[in-house]
Amino acid sequence: MREVAVIGIGQTKIDEHWDQSLRDLAGEAVQAAMMDAQREVADALYIGNMMSSTANHQQHLGAYIADWVGFKQIEAYRIESACSSGAAAFRTGLMAVASGEIDCAVVVGVEKMTDSPGSEITAALATAADGDWEVDQGVSFVALNALIMKRYMHEYGWKHQDFAQFSINAHANARNNPFARFHDPLTLESYEKGGMIADPINVFDASPIGDGAAAVVLVSAESIQAAARPKITVAGSGSATDTIAAHDRRDPIWLNAAVRSVKNAYTQAGIGPAEIDLFEYHDAFTIMAALSLEACGFYERGQGPRAALDNEIGLNGRIPVATMGGLKARGHPVGATGMYQIAEVVQQLRGEAGANQVVDAKYGMAQNIGGSGSNIVTHILRRV
Amino acid sequence: MREVAVIGIGQTKIDEHWDQSLRDLAGEAVQAAMMDAQREVADALYIGNMMSSTANHQQHLGAYIADWVGFKQIEAYRIESACSSGAAAFRTGLMAVASGEIDCAVVVGVEKMTDSPGSEITAALATAADGDWEVDQGVSFVALNALIMKRYMHEYGWKHQDFAQFSINAHANARNNPFARFHDPLTLESYEKGGMIADPINVFDASPIGDGAAAVVLVSAESIQAAARPKITVAGSGSATDTIAAHDRRDPIWLNAAVRSVKNAYTQAGIGPAEIDLFEYHDAFTIMAALSLEACGFYERGQGPRAALDNEIGLNGRIPVATMGGLKARGHPVGATGMYQIAEVVQQLRGEAGANQVVDAKYGMAQNIGGSGSNIVTHILRRV
Numbered sequence: 001m002r003e004v005a006v007i008g009i010g011q012t013k014i015d016e017h018w019d020q021s022l023r024d025l026a027g028e029a030v031q032a033a034m035m036d037a038q039r040e041v042a043d044a045l046y047i048g049n050m051m052s053s054t055a056n057h058q059q060h061l062g063a064y065i066a067d068w069v070g071f072k073q074i075e076a077y078r079i080e081s082a083c084s085s086g087a088a089a090f091r092t093g094l095m096a097v098a099s100g101e102i103d104c105a106v107v108v109g110v111e112k113m114t115d116s117p118g119s120e121i122t123a124a125l126a127t128a129a130d131g132d133w134e135v136d137q138g139v140s141f142v143a144l145n146a147l148i149m150k151r152y153m154h155e156y157g158w159k160h161q162d163f164a165q166f167s168i169n170a171h172a173n174a175r176n177n178p179f180a181r182f183h184d185p186l187t188l189e190s191y192e193k194g195g196m197i198a199d200p201i202n203v204f205d206a207s208p209i210g211d212g213a214a215a216v217v218l219v220s221a222e223s224i225q226a227a228a229r230p231k232i233t234v235a236g237s238g239s240a241t242d243t244i245a246a247h248d249r250r251d252p253i254w255l256n257a258a259v260r261s262v263k264n265a266y267t268q269a270g271i272g273p274a275e276i277d278l279f280e281y282h283d284a285f286t287i288m289a290a291l292s293l294e295a296c297g298f299y300e301r302g303q304g305p306r307a308a309l310d311n312e313i314g315l316n317g318r319i320p321v322a323t324m325g326g327l328k329a330r331g332h333p334v335g336a337t338g339m340y341q342i343a344e345v346v347q348q349l350r351g352e353a354g355a356n357q358v359v360d361a362k363y364g365m366a367q368n369i370g371g372s373g374s375n376i377v378t379h380i381l382r383r384v
Numbered sequence: 385m386r387e388v389a390v391i392g393i394g395q396t397k398i399d400e401h402w403d404q405s406l407r408d409l410a411g412e413a414v415q416a417a418m419m420d421a422q423r424e425v426a427d428a429l430y431i432g433n434m435m436s437s438t439a440n441h442q443q444h445l446g447a448y449i450a451d452w453v454g455f456k457q458i459e460a461y462r463i464e465s466a467c468s469s470g471a472a473a474f475r476t477g478l479m480a481v482a483s484g485e486i487d488c489a490v491v492v493g494v495e496k497m498t499d500s501p502g503s504e505i506t507a508a509l510a511t512a513a514d515g516d517w518e519v520d521q522g523v524s525f526v527a528l529n530a531l532i533m534k535r536y537m538h539e540y541g542w543k544h545q546d547f548a549q550f551s552i553n554a555h556a557n558a559r560n561n562p563f564a565r566f567h568d569p570l571t572l573e574s575y576e577k578g579g580m581i582a583d584p585i586n587v588f589d590a591s592p593i594g595d596g597a598a599a600v601v602l603v604s605a606e607s608i609q610a611a612a613r614p615k616i617t618v619a620g621s622g623s624a625t626d627t628i629a630a631h632d633r634r635d636p637i638w639l640n641a642a643v644r645s646v647k648n649a650y651t652q653a654g655i656g657p658a659e660i661d662l663f664e665y666h667d668a669f670t671i672m673a674a675l676s677l678e679a680c681g682f683y684e685r686g687q688g689p690r691a692a693l694d695n696e697i698g699l700n701g702r703i704p705v706a707t708m709g710g711l712k713a714r715g716h717p718v719g720a721t722g723m724y725q726i727a728e729v730v731q732q733l734r735g736e737a738g739a740n741q742v743v744d745a746k747y748g749m750a751q752n753i754g755g756s757g758s759n760i761v762t763h764i765l766r767r768v
Contacts (some may be wrong), residue, residue: 001483001485002483007530007682026395044623050438050443051443053435053437053438053508053511053546054437054438056515057507057511057515057519058511058515059434059463059464059508059511060433060511060512060513060628060704060753060754060755060758060759061464061468062465062625062759063465063466063474063625063626063627063754063758063759064514064628066623066625067626067627067628067629067632071399071625073624073625073626073640073641073644074624074625075475075623075624075625076465076625076759077463077464077465077468077469077472077623077759078463078464078465079448079461079462079463079464079466079476080443080444080461080462080464081444081461081462082443082444082447083449084461085461088446088461088594091459092463092476095476095480095485095486095487096479096483098478098483098484098485099385099386099482099484100385100482100483100484101385101478101479101621102479105539108405123441124437124443127442127443127444128443128444129443129444130448131440131442132405135441139521151589199743206672235464239452239459239730240457240458240459241446241447241455241457241459241460242451242456242457244444244447244448244450244451245451250415256457258455260457263622291628330473332697339451348525365457368442370447371444371445371447374444374447374470375444375446375447375460376462381407
């Protein structure tokens with residue numbers, strides 16, 4: 001594959017944006033990324049989005065957004081892979097540029113969730129699971145994760161509070177991220193008193209939805225002139241599925257698709273977990289934080305919560321995670337999340353992460369999970 | 385770009401499939417394509433689908449279908465581009481294989497439309513247009529095309545019956561296609577008596593919805609061993625957008641995006657319209673048949689209906705179109721249509737089109753239109 005570089009990033013704040021439509025948000029992120037890249041035209045626009053058809057009664061986001069941002073007659077379409085739509089769109093852009101068919105691709109993840117009643121959003125999120133064998137039985141998406149967490153705690157003997165530091169760390173990092181939804185710190189006491197959603201997942205184990213968009217600009221690495229700024233390339237990429245229904249897995253508390261996905265990314269990058277300087281993981285729920293750390297080789301099976309307990313996940317820790325707030329505190333506008341993760345890794349590798357900078361970060365990894373672990377996309381970026 | 389070949393095709397009949405779900409249909413087409421290709425495993429599955437979120441209350445079709453067909457841990461996601469979702473998915477598969485990242489990709493277009501009330505499908509189809517500036521004014525998708533057709537007839541002086549042969553030809557060709565929804569011939573008398581949908585579009589100007597799936601298997605051309613069967617490669621590919629709202633175009637009766645899209649495809653293939661042996665165009669409405677023939681260089685601006693009037697579109701005509709029935713008579717399961725078109729071109733180039741065979745076809749073109757001309761994807765396939 002032709003090597004691909006990220007030359008621009010743009011993000012909107014994640015919030016309840018009552019005064020901005022889906023295309024306003026996408027447009028803001030795309031234009032910020034184009035400004036950052038110092039480009040005015042692109043050849044293709046790939047859009048990661050999960051639920052515009054139900055939440056916004058609008059599909060065909062390719063033409064819809066390309067038209068809005070003034071990209072004339074370019075290729076444009078939407079990629080949907082539930083909560084991993086953002087990273088799937090990034091992979092589409094990556095392969096398009098790598099193939100030589102597209103010279104300059106813009107990838108944007110966008111989701112506008114707060115216009116609809118919560119019950120509709122819960123129903124839309126459930127379409128990420130198996131309609132016949134999970135959703136029709138009445139299980140919500142949080143409940144599926146709760147079943148996984150409960151089994152995991154039972155199997156390995158962890159208590160609920162052992163997961164607290166995942167969320168506390170995320171909230172601490174979000175304080176310095178102007179794009180994050182939450183800027184309040186979280187204490188252990190608050191975490192333990194959090195309102196229950198689906199036992200054992202309480203409100204502080206779960207990431208908040210929100211409205212937002214994040215975008216990047218991709219070109220071939222060889223096309224970049226010597227620049228003042230560090231050059232950021234895609235060193236590795238992997239994408240894998242598992243059974244869509246959690247109960248169909250031989251071991252529902254092990255992320256098979258993450259193992260396969262990250263293995264491909266490590267192999268392409270020629271590195272292993274020891275070389276990763278920061279990891280933007282998919283902490284939609286604290287249980288997913290633990291499982292991701294295990295599947296990616298940072299902890300032994302069943303030992304993920306050690307990362308939280310021993311506080312090895314801080315900015316100076318063994319493996320910094322959620323460095324800009326993660327899904328938990330930056331927010332989780334589902335189809336946009338994968339692109340926020342990529343943009344944050346680029347911030348870190350460029351040395352533009354401000355107070356949250358991971359010192360001398362060279363390799364950053366982003367992992368985006370769709371469904372209850374059924375579709376996992378991993379990217380490793382590198383400062384050249 | 386690495387040259388890419390189509391080594392397998394599979395289709396289901398287009399119909400009201402009350403006894404088959406979306407995944408049944410997709411699975412049937414994928415398995416038929418894999419059998420045809422004599423392969424058992426693939427590395428990626430790209431799915432073209434427009435409306436599963438509303439019509440089937442299921443998203444995340446990547447994991448959903450990969451799991452169903454037994455593809456373990458492969459990359460899989462959905463591409464949505466309204467009615468051009470099928471061809472957009474094909475382009476994604478093409479670039480994935482061309483990049484070298486994926487060795488064997490399966491692309492399937494699938495749509496299951498008849499489970500929902502017609503009013504819901506009409507609402508879902510309308511999400512292909514601009515929600516704020518078209519749909520909120522009360523215009524349906526057929527009405528948008530009717531406005532375009534009316535203006536076109538006014539501008540160039542054509543009568544409604546001048547478009548009849550587009551539909552008559554499609555119905556004639558569908559008779560020999562076992563996968564087509566309709567097998568009844570259409571007469572000029574019936575065409576003229578067709579019930580009005582949105583003046584001047586009557587029921588015989590419009591393609592029928594339906595349930596169906598069509599799939600192909602893609603590999604790099606160089607990886608194919610010498611085979612008994614003709615080798616079919618992708619000679620050219622192009623994809624372009626226009627404004628999403630028809631009224632925003634300087635000339636709403638001219639398909640700008642088709643011009644750009646087909647120009648890229650012709651350039652890559654190193655040929656022009658004179659070398660195209662058959663054209664699977666997007667005859668969702670007879671007006672789109674006329675506009676496509678003009679935009680692709682077969683007729684002068686405003687002269688598209690000449691093709692129908694002079695009957696130059698038959699199997700032995702100057703430019704055979706809708707050779708297996710087209711959208712009009714094969715049927716138009718929206719997100720699947722682009723993949724039916726590709727599969728039919730492959731049938732023709734292989735010499736497997738039976739009674740509808742275009743003699744010695746070497747170059748076949750498929751063009752898939754999303755929205756009212758706002759997203760157009762063109763592929764030229766070649767028998768090597």
